Amino acid sequence: MASLNAYDPSAGTRAGGEPIAATQLSRRAFLTTGLAAGGGLLLTLNVGCTPSASQPVSVGSNAAAELNPFITIAPDGIVTIVAKNPEIGQGMKTTLPMLIAEELDADWVNVRTREALLNPIYGDQFAGGSMSTPLNWEPMRRVGAAGRQMLIAAAAKTWEAPVAECETSQGIVRHRPSGRTLSYGALAAKAATLPAPDLPSITLKDPKDYRIIGKFTGGVDSARVLEGQPLFGIDTVLPGMLYATYEKAPVFGSRVVSANLAAVKAMPGVRDAFIVHGSDPQAVFELGLVDGVAIVADSWWQAQKALDKLQIVWDRRSTPGQSTSEFERQAAQLSRHKPQSMVRRDGDVDKAFSRAHKVLEAAYAYPFIAHVDLEPQNCTAHCKRDGSIEIWAPTQDPDRGRELVAKALGVSASRITVHMTRVGGGFGRRLQGDYVVEAAMISKLAGRPVKLLTNRRQDIQHDAYRPGGFHYFKAGLTAEGRLDAFRDHFVTFGQGNTVARSADLSAAHFPAGFVPSLEYGQSLIELGVPTGPLRNPGGNALAFAFESFIDEVAHAAGRDPLDLRLDLYGPPRVMPVPSRRGRPQPPFDTGRARGVLELVAEKSAWRNRKELPRGTGMGLAFYYSHYGYFAEVVKASVAADGTPKVHKIWAAGDVGRQIINPAGAYNQAQGAILDGLGAALHQAITIEGGRVVQENFNTFGLLRMREAPPIEVHFRITDNPPTGLGEPPLPPVLPALCNALYVATGKRVRKLPIDPKELRSA
Amino acid sequence: MAFTITVNGKKRVADVTPDTPLLWVLRDELDLKGTKFGCGMSFCGACTVHLDGVPTRSCITPVSRVGNASVVTIEGVGDSEVGKRVKTAWLALDVMQCGYCQSGQVMAATALLTRTPKPTDQDIDEAMSGNLCRCATYTRIRAAIKQAAGLSTDDTREV
Numbered sequence: 001m002a003s004l005n006a007y008d009p010s011a012g013t014r015a016g017g018e019p020i021a022a023t024q025l026s027r028r029a030f031l032t033t034g035l036a037a038g039g040g041l042l043l044t045l046n047v048g049c050t051p052s053a054s055q056p057v058s059v060g061s062n063a064a065a066e067l068n069p070f071i072t073i074a075p076d077g078i079v080t081i082v083a084k085n086p087e088i089g090q091g092m093k094t095t096l097p098m099l100i101a102e103e104l105d106a107d108w109v110n111v112r113t114r115e116a117l118l119n120p121i122y123g124d125q126f127a128g129g130s131m132s133t134p135l136n137w138e139p140m141r142r143v144g145a146a147g148r149q150m151l152i153a154a155a156a157k158t159w160e161a162p163v164a165e166c167e168t169s170q171g172i173v174r175h176r177p178s179g180r181t182l183s184y185g186a187l188a189a190k191a192a193t194l195p196a197p198d199l200p201s202i203t204l205k206d207p208k209d210y211r212i213i214g215k216f217t218g219g220v221d222s223a224r225v226l227e228g229q230p231l232f233g234i235d236t237v238l239p240g241m242l243y244a245t246y247e248k249a250p251v252f253g254s255r256v257v258s259a260n261l262a263a264v265k266a267m268p269g270v271r272d273a274f275i276v277h278g279s280d281p282q283a284v285f286e287l288g289l290v291d292g293v294a295i296v297a298d299s300w301w302q303a304q305k306a307l308d309k310l311q312i313v314w315d316r317r318s319t320p321g322q323s324t325s326e327f328e329r330q331a332a333q334l335s336r337h338k339p340q341s342m343v344r345r346d347g348d349v350d351k352a353f354s355r356a357h358k359v360l361e362a363a364y365a366y367p368f369i370a371h372v373d374l375e376p377q378n379c380t381a382h383c384k385r386d387g388s389i390e391i392w393a394p395t396q397d398p399d400r401g402r403e404l405v406a407k408a409l410g411v412s413a414s415r416i417t418v419h420m421t422r423v424g425g426g427f428g429r430r431l432q433g434d435y436v437v438e439a440a441m442i443s444k445l446a447g448r449p450v451k452l453l454t455n456r457r458q459d460i461q462h463d464a465y466r467p468g469g470f471h472y473f474k475a476g477l478t479a480e481g482r483l484d485a486f487r488d489h490f491v492t493f494g495q496g497n498t499v500a501r502s503a504d505l506s507a508a509h510f511p512a513g514f515v516p517s518l519e520y521g522q523s524l525i526e527l528g529v530p531t532g533p534l535r536n537p538g539g540n541a542l543a544f545a546f547e548s549f550i551d552e553v554a555h556a557a558g559r560d561p562l563d564l565r566l567d568l569y570g571p572p573r574v575m576p577v578p579s580r581r582g583r584p585q586p587p588f589d590t591g592r593a594r595g596v597l598e599l600v601a602e603k604s605a606w607r608n609r610k611e612l613p614r615g616t617g618m619g620l621a622f623y624y625s626h627y628g629y630f631a632e633v634v635k636a637s638v639a640a641d642g643t644p645k646v647h648k649i650w651a652a653g654d655v656g657r658q659i660i661n662p663a664g665a666y667n668q669a670q671g672a673i674l675d676g677l678g679a680a681l682h683q684a685i686t687i688e689g690g691r692v693v694q695e696n697f698n699t700f701g702l703l704r705m706r707e708a709p710p711i712e713v714h715f716r717i718t719d720n721p722p723t724g725l726g727e728p729p730l731p732p733v734l735p736a737l738c739n740a741l742y743v744a745t746g747k748r749v750r751k752l753p754i755d756p757k758e759l760r761s762a
Numbered sequence: 763m764a765f766t767i768t769v770n771g772k773k774r775v776a777d778v779t780p781d782t783p784l785l786w787v788l789r790d791e792l793d794l795k796g797t798k799f800g801c802g803m804s805f806c807g808a809c810t811v812h813l814d815g816v817p818t819r820s821c822i823t824p825v826s827r828v829g830n831a832s833v834v835t836i837e838g839v840g841d842s843e844v845g846k847r848v849k850t851a852w853l854a855l856d857v858m859q860c861g862y863c864q865s866g867q868v869m870a871a872t873a874l875l876t877r878t879p880k881p882t883d884q885d886i887d888e889a890m891s892g893n894l895c896r897c898a899t900y901t902r903i904r905a906a907i908k909q910a911a912g913l914s915t916d917d918t919r920e921v
Contacts, residue, residue: 088860089858089859089860089861089862089897090859091859216856217856218853218854218856219856219858219861221861222852222853222856222857222858222861223853225858225861225864225865226836226840226849226852226853226864226865226868227796227836227837227840228794228795228796228797228835228836228837228865229795229796230795231861232795232798232861232862234795234798234799235795237793243790268779299778299782299786299790299791300786300790301778301782301783301786301790372896373896374798374800374806374808374860374862374863374894374895374896375798375800375860375862376799376800422860422861423860424798424860424861424862425860425862425896425897426860427896453799455802456800456801456802456803635921647920647921648921663856664856667856667859667899667902668859670898670899670901670902671859671897671898671899672898673898674898674900674901675896675897675898678898696801696802696803696805697801697803697805697806697894698803698805702894702895702896702898703898703900704891704892704894705886705887705890705891705893705900705903705904706887706888706891708898708900708901708904709919709921710901710917710919710921711901
């Protein structure tokens with residue numbers, strides 16, 4: 001099991017940033033995972049001690065039989081498959097069961113899927129870092145194959161025939177010589193009594209025989225969503241439940257001194273109102289339990305009406321002096337000094353700059369941004385009289401919430417049951433557990449089951465924000481236009497000498513390793529605002545800065561930005577990436593980078609872009625993250641008032657040899673690209689007086705239908721293990737757009753979000 | 763105070779204060795959970811329902827203003843021929859990711875196609891730009907509306 005937890009939860013990087021293990025290196029880990037998730041379990045088959053809702057196995061009865069904790073088969077042939085990871089819109093409640101069903105050789109029409117409870121028998125249960133595919137591609141197929149092998153063994157036993165004479169086809173076992181058949185439903189009870197196969201030695205299907213993997217498969221719960229069924233966390237209802245709102249300090253880290261609780265309690269429908277004290281000062285950065293006032297009422301609307309009346313006196317021990325303009329001032333000042341620390345140094349950069357034919361300097365900046373999951377943070381909790389706790393949470397990381405509850409309420413984790421509901425958007429926000437521990441604490445203090453639901457203001461103003469950042473770049477070119485020297489003074493944020501969560505720069509970040517002399521220095525601005533992973537942490541910001549500056553280098557060198565990149569990556573080869581925070585990293589394959597760059601150039605007719613009308617430009621960018629290689633081209637112009645108009649986007653991606661579910665894959669890629677576009681055009685969280693200014697979608701925007709351009713997504717299939725798609729398509733679109741706008745207007749966007757005023761023609 | 767409103771063709775009674783938004787009456791009094799809360803200020807469209815066929819933000823519509831209007835929600839919209847076609851197209855093209863905004867999207871799309879059976883891309887932009895999708899499934903929403911309208915799902919906008 002150790003390998004399952006190879007990531008370090010305290011590092012706060014599970015949403016991504018950190019590929020957990022190399023595709024090659026992790027092969028062993030995959031098998032270990034398989035053993036832990038399947039092998040260990042399969043041995044416990046007949047003990048009947050799994051937490052699933054399925055009936056215990058009883059041979060000869062009409063009950064459904066459990067082949068292993070993932071697979072239950074009813075006598076009528078209905079196969080119920082457990083999806084172990086949260087469903088946050090990334091499609092894992094469909095994809096993971098597809099992997100099992102494929103190797104089980106079930107008929108997908110007869111498959112039903114069910115969300116798992118949080119339980120170690122399933123192995124890892126989180127949605128983050130685009131890791132569900134790479135971590136589960138092999139183990140889930142082995143779980144399915146094990147079930148198939150048990151069904152074959154049961155049939156062979158029934159017929160007293162050799163196993164080798166039996167084959168399966170979509171829910172049926174056939175005895176080849178005699179033509180006799182038995183359905184999975186008829187065999188399941190017997191199969192469940194047989195010994196579990198040895199998972200690593202199971203033979204998996206030849207991909208050419210796939211009937212489910214690779215087929216356009218709609219989301220398993222989509223029809224129920226469109227019927228309005230109560231699937232989401234916010235839809236949870238418990239008998240005797242009350243509704244809660246929890247008001248936290250607008251200035252992060254402040255503590256409650258007092259509140260007008262009597263007045264609030266006098267409001268209609270209010271059952272209780274009380275002050276909650278947080279666990280420790282670090283909780284504000286870890287999104288643990290922080291100070292606030294809870295209002296508990298008969299309805300959520302009544303709780304909101306009472307919230308309007310609530311007045312809280314906060315202490316002044318926190319950081320009211322922090323503001324976005326102050327951050328900008330500090331960054332400019334820090335940029336004039338030597339970096340406080342070195343992230344990487346190759347060669348002699350100063351010497352290289354002194355001999356450079358041309359030197360280029362530019363300062364880039366991007367803002368803090370919020371996650372704004374459309375389903376506001378919520379959780380339903382029931383602290384029971386017997387001391388146990390039951391929780392229904394829309395979460396990406398159920399274990400994180402349980403851990404916080406166990407600590408804050410002093411309850412053993414084994415007494416806390418966590419139900420994973422459907423999640424109305426994750427994007428990294430729900431890797432945090434603040435809403436879970438708040439709901440549990442309020443339920444405990446109120447003595448009732450409670451549904452805690454944040455309003456949009458609370459949701460935006462209490463997030464773990466994508467941190468802003470500042471990059472002071474310098475590049476040196478040779479007379480031939482080759483990039484010879486590169487420097488980034490990265491001014492980022494931290495607490496003391498510790499870089500804030502998701503605010504770091506990897507020493508391996510491109511173009512490191514591809515430029516002879518290179519220096520990444522770093523300086524920190526003290527930050528009192530919590531930060532954390534947002535979809536493609538690091539990449540969602542760094543790609544804009546680095547890939548825009550690389551474009552500047554190409555233009556300064558008089559080179560085609562595509563050719564400059566192809567030259568930088570050089571011939572196809574696999575380059576080792578040093579381990580990060582003690583974790584092995586997958587190698588970087590320049591051939592795969594070149595492959596998607598060339599594919600997107602072909603599909604977008606990049607080489608013919610000079611024929612575009614004046615005022616319309618094409619921009620290109622590439623980014624590697626979460627094992628995925630993505631190159632994107634944006635075609636754009638600007639309106640008279642400077643508002644960017646995106647005409648079209650082309651994307652080429654390489655996520656290995658198999659697109660597991662094309663329905664989800666193209667949707668993820670298109671959505672991630674539009675998500676990035678929305679961030680570039682609309683999103684900034686600003687801080688004033690230590691608090692977040694924005695309150696709703698009028699001041700913190702998402703992309704809208706009229707701004708969503710046509711998108712072409714192309715996958716380049718290469719012989720590499722399949723990897724995830726939630727995050728890798730996002731980063732390139734931001735710099736590709738800005739690079740297109742440069743061609744269209746001659747103006748370089750060096751600060752996000754894009755300010756149309758700066759693009760207006762004079 | 764008791765309000766009688768017509769929801770999906772049935773008379774329903776809710777005992778709430780007059781300023782209670784229709785959204786919370788539907789969700790928490792009548793237990794119709796398909797209509798979603800996103801922003802509470804009409805910016806996102808997750809709470810879209812029909813009032814006499816007009817797409818309406820239920821989060822800012824006090825129950826006292828509903829009167830005799832016929833309220834249709836995602837639970838009932840499939841009873842209409844257009845609503846049924848929209849849902850069918852939505853599933854055929856696998857539009858949703860997280861799905862949270864999708865009841866509002868389907869309500870907006872059904873209202874559009876009822877009014878404009880063969881919408882242009884510009885019609886779609888105008889009718890759908892009030893409904894945010896955080897997963898940004900706009901490409902498939904556009905295609906599904908066209909499919910439900912019997913049009914080609916190709917994106918034919920000028921590029």
